[in-house]
Amino acid sequence: MRHVVGSGVRQILDIGTGLPTAPNIHETAREVAPDVRVAYVDNDPIVKKHADALLTSSGATSIVLADLRDPQAVVDHPDVRRIIDFAEPVALFLMAILHFVTDAEKPDRIVATLRDALPAGSFLVLSHATGDLADRRDAQAVYDNATASMNLRSHAEVGRFFDGFDLIEPGLVQVPFWRPDTPPPARSEEVGFYGGVGRKAG
Numbered sequence: 001m002r003h004v005v006g007s008g009v010r011q012i013l014d015i016g017t018g019l020p021t022a023p024n025i026h027e028t029a030r031e032v033a034p035d036v037r038v039a040y041v042d043n044d045p046i047v048k049k050h051a052d053a054l055l056t057s058s059g060a061t062s063i064v065l066a067d068l069r070d071p072q073a074v075v076d077h078p079d080v081r082r083i084i085d086f087a088e089p090v091a092l093f094l095m096a097i098l099h100f101v102t103d104a105e106k107p108d109r110i111v112a113t114l115r116d117a118l119p120a121g122s123f124l125v126l127s128h129a130t131g132d133l134a135d136r137r138d139a140q141a142v143y144d145n146a147t148a149s150m151n152l153r154s155h156a157e158v159g160r161f162f163d164g165f166d167l168i169e170p171g172l173v174q175v176p177f178w179r180p181d182t183p184p185p186a187r188s189e190e191v192g193f194y195g196g197v198g199r200k201a202g
Helices: 002-006 025-032 045-055 071-076 107-117 137-144 155-162
Strands: 011-015 037-042 061-065 091-095 123-129 165-167 193-200
Touching: 002 025, 011 025, 025 037, 037 045, 045 061, 071 107, 091 107, 107 155, 123 155, 155 193
Parallel strands: 011 037, 011 091, 037 061, 091 123
Antiparallel strands: 123 193, 165 193
């Protein structure tokens, strides 16, 4: 987030935001640039209810009830459009959300639809669970019994989500190794998440 805002982007579309945390994306972003606008999107009414209570005083922030699996509806939602001007660069955040989308639901198509709505100079910030580096069957089993199952993908499969974007150094890596502020973990094989940031070229 600090990288994309520091690069000049002033609008963030965060899909799959989850329950509000402290600090929230808009709070951290505005430490870098006070004029950042943020549209949060989630398909859980409970998430929206909690977020509404926190965001009522901010006209530059919205929370939208919509589903990533219908990406065009997300892009066209009036409360997204109220915050996000798709004529100007946008930072699209898909953090720990695409592994809840099955192959049958065509995650490549979902990301491509969102990518095509973004102008040149926009960013994709993405993280995704993987089974490449550690045995994640225990975590996957938990989600198999939940509302949404977890779909682990390889480095190459996650990398394809960045088609149409130029990956920013250090590329698609385990999350703690993407420009860390603190020393990364010693046992890197236990980190079952890839993350990366890509910029859409003109």
